[in-house]
Amino acid sequence: MRRTHASVLHTVAGLVRNAPLPALIHLYGLIPLAVVAALIALAPTDPHDFWWHLRVGRIVSEAGVPRTNMFAWTVPPDQPFVYAAWLGDWLFYQMYLLCGLQGPVLARNILGTLAFALVLLEAWRRSGSWRLAGLAVFLAGMMTINNLTTRPQNWAWAPFMAYTIILSAYAMRQVGWRALLALPPLMVFWVNAHGSFVLGLALLALYCIGEGTRALLRQPDAPDFRRLAVLAAAALATLAATLVNPIGIDIFAYVVKLLTDPPSQGLVNEWQPPTVRSLAGQAFFLATLFLIAALALGRRRLNLTDTLLLCAFLWLAWSGMRYVVWFGMLAMPMLAQCLARPAPRVAAQRGDLFAAIIALALILGIGALQPPFKSSLNLSDSYRGLFADVPGAPLLYSADTPVGAAAYLRDHPGGRLFNDMAYGSYLIWALPAPQVFVDTRVELYPLALWEDYLALGEARAYRTLIEQYGIDRALLSRSRQAPLVAALAADPSWIVEYEDRYSILYRRVAER
C-alpha cells in the first residue's frame, strides 16, 4: 500500500515537472493582471453609453445599419446620424442573445482582461522582466479606472494593443513583414467597431515618420529601405481597409465632425482634459511623473520612434480623459523598458507547483467575479448599493439606471418627455417606441438644444423652456438635476407620477 502511495506521488511529481506550469517569477505579472481584471469585473456599467448601443445592435441584427435619428422627438426622425460603432453594437447584441443582459458585461470583462494581458506581454517583450511588466499593467490599469464601463470602445482595446505590439516588434526587427499582414484585416474590424480606429492609422503614421527619420539619421538599428517600404505599404493597405465600412470614405468626415463637435467637446465629461482632482486623474499624472523619472534615470533610452509615440499620445491624453486609456496601454510598456537592465538576464524559469496553484486561484477568483457567479458572492452592502436591480443581471448595471421609471413609462406611455441625458440611453433600450428629449448621442443634437437641456436641469427660466418645447412629462435624475426636481416639486402645475431613490417622474397637470 505504502509502495502504491509512493508510486502515485512519484507520478504526480513527474507530471508536475513536465507540465507547462508557470514559474514563480510569472506571478509578478499575473497578480497585477488579476487585480486589473478584478477591477474591470467589479466596475458598474453606467447607462450613458451602453443601452442605446444595445438597441442599435438589435436594429442592425434585424434590419441592417440604421442611418437616422429614430429615437428623439426634439430633432426630425429622419435626421441623418452615423452609427459608426455598428459592429460593436451588433456584437454586444449577439452577446445579449447568448447570455441575456449578462452577456455584454461578460464581453467587456473578457475584452478588458485580454487587452491588459497584451499590455503585460508587450511590457515583458520590451523589458524582459515580469516584475516591470507587472508594474506596467498595474499603472496602465489604475489610470483607466474611470474608463471601464461597457460600451463599444471595449472592442477597440485589443486591436489597439495588437497594432502596438506588431508595429513595435517590427520596428525592433523581432518579426518580419508577414506580421504586418494582420494589420489591414484587423482594421476592417476596428473601423466598424469603434471610432478610435483612427488611432491605428496614427500609430502607423508615427511609426513611418519615426522609423523614416531614424533611417535618414542613420541611427543604430534603423530600418533599411526595404523594411521602410514594407511598413509604408502596410500603412497604405490599412488606410484602404478603413474604407470597408457602410459609409466608405465619409467615415473620416464623421470622425472630424465628432472631434470638432462643440457639444461633445464642451459638455461631455470624458472629453474634458484630465486633472489631479479625480482619482483616475491622479493615477494618470502620477504615472506620467513616474514615466518622466524613468526616462531620466532609467537604464535604457527610448529611440526616436518611441519618443514620438510617447509625446503624441501624451498630448492626446492631456486633451481628454477618454484618451488616457490609450496612453496607458502604449506608454507603460515603454516605462518598463526604460527601467529594465540593458541586457536582461535570460534564464529558463522552472515551472513551480506553488506558482501554478496561485495562478489557478487567481483565475478562479477572476472567474468568480464574472456575471454568472458574481451575484452569489458575499459582497458588501455598500458595494451592492452601487447597482440597479436589473432583472436577470444583478450587480452589473449602475444604480442610476432608471429601471423602475422605464417600466412605469412602458405601462403609461405618451406625452412629450423631458429626460436626463443618461436616462435617455436606457429609455431607448427599454421602451418599445422611445421618443426622448436627448440621449448620449451627443453629436446628434445642436448646441442650442444642449444649452436648453442644461438650463432646464438647473431650473433656469424653466417655465419658458417648458412652454417652448411643449414638455408635459419629465423624468429627472435627483442628483444631476436637483434644481429642476426642487422647482417642479414646488410648482403646482406638476405632479409626481413615479419616484424612486435616484429618479423622479413628473407630469404636467392643469394649473391648480
Add this chain to the structure above:
Amino acid sequence: MTSPSTLESVPKPQARLRLTLDQVYVTAALMLIALRPLLTPIPPHDFWWHMATGRVILETGTIPQNDLFSYTRAGEPFFNQGWLAQLLMALIHRIGGLPLIIVVQALVLALAYGLLLRLCILRTNRIRACVAILLLVTMPLSFDNWTVRPQTYVFPLFAGFLTILTEYRLGSARRLWLLPALMALWVNMHGSFVLGLGLIGIVFAGETIKRWRSASGPRLDVPLIVWGAATAAATLLNPRDIEVLGYVTNLIGSSQVTDLVTEWSPPTIRDINGAIFFLFLIVAALTLIYARTRPNLTDLVLFGAFLWLALGATRNIVWLGFVATPLLAVQATTLLPPPPQRRFQGIPAMNAALIGLLALLLLIGSPWVKPALLPPETGALIAKGTPVAATRALQELPQRPQRLFHAMSYGSYLIWAAPEQKVFIDPRIELYPFEQWRDYILLGQGVDVEALLAKYRIDGMMLSIEEQAPLLEYARAHADVWREVYADEETVVLVRSEE
C-alpha cells in the same frame, strides 16, 4: 568642489568698458524680462484691495484683523497675511504713484529671474545657452503669473532660497544663515512661504539619500538641519505666530478658493497658458530623455514635487519654472558641443548699440513715457476692466446705493477708490462663504434674480457687460425698478428706483 563660475570669468564691466557678447546676452535677458511688466497694464483683481489694506496700515499703524471693506462680511475676522507686501505697495504708491509701482514690479522680476539666471550659469558655465533657456522656455511658462501683487514680491525670495540651497549643494554653506532672515520677510509677505520650507526639506532629503548611497562623508547634513530648523522657527516671526500655518492650510483646503478661482484650478491644454505648460513638460521630458548625463537626484525630486504642485493649480506653475530651469539648463547643455576656448565676443561698438537699443525700448516702455507713445493695450497703466469712470460716476450720485452688487474685480477697485462704498464681494475669496459665492455667480447669470436681490437687499448694481450680461438684460427689462445712471463700453451702473 564647485566648478569655477563663468560669472567670475566674465570680464567685469567696471574693469573693462568694452562690452562682450556674453555681457550683452545677460543684460539683454534682464532688460527683456523687465520690459514685459513695464508693458503690462495692472489688472484690477488682486491689486487694489492689497493697496487699500496697505494704505490702512500706513495711516493707522495697525494691521487690520477684520473685514473693513464689505457690507456682507463687515467686521468678520480676516487673516491679513501679506501685510508687509501691502505696506510696501502702499508706500511705493505714496512715493511715486502707479508709475513707480510698475517700475518696482519690473525690478523685482528682473532681480528674481536674474538670480535664477545666475544660478543656471553657476551650474553650467554656459551663459548663452542659459539665457536662451530662460527666455524661450521659462519666461512663457511664467508670464501668466506676473501680475502686481504680493506674490510677485516674494519671487526674489524664492530664487534666493534656491540659490543658497544650490550653493550649499555645491559645497558652500556660507550663505545658509540668510535663510531664516529671508523667511522672516517671506512669512509676512505671502502665504507661499511654506514653499521655502518645502525647498529645504526636499534638498535635505535628496542630499541625505545621495550621501547614504555614496556612503561617504557624514550621514547627517548638520548645517542644513540647524539652519533649516532656524528657518522653520523664523516662520513664527509674524503678527499671528503659529496661526499662520493654520491660515495657509485653510486657504489650500478652502473649497471656494479651489473651486471658484481660475488660477487655483488645474491647468488644461484648452487654454493658452495650460497649453504652454504642457508643451513645457514635453520639452522637459525630451531634454531628460536625450541628455547625455543622468539628472541630479535632488534636482529631479524638486522637479517632481513642484510639477505635482503645478498640476494641482495653475498659480503654482511659476514655482515650477524656478526649480525646473536649472535642471533643464544642466541637462540641455550636455547636448551642446563644448564651448571653444575663445568665444566670439562681438564687436564692442555693436554690443553697446544693442544694449542702447534695448535701453531705448525700456525708456519707451517706462510708465512715464508709454501712455503717450503706445496703444492702450500696452500703454495704459491700468488694465481694461478697471471701473475708474463708473466709480467716479457712482461717487457723484446725490444718493448712493448702500448695498451695491457688482463684479468681483470691481469690488477690488471700489475698496481702493471709494472706501466709503462698502462692497458685496471682492477677490478676498476666503473671506466670503461658499453660499455667497454661489449666489454671486447665479445672480450674474440672471438666475433667481428677484429672490437673490431680495435676499441681499440690493439697491444698486455696477455690472460688467462682459461677465454679467444676463443680469444686465434683466435689469434693463425692468427699467421701472432699475434706473440706469451710468454706462460705458464695459460697465453699467444702475440704482433701484424709489418705490
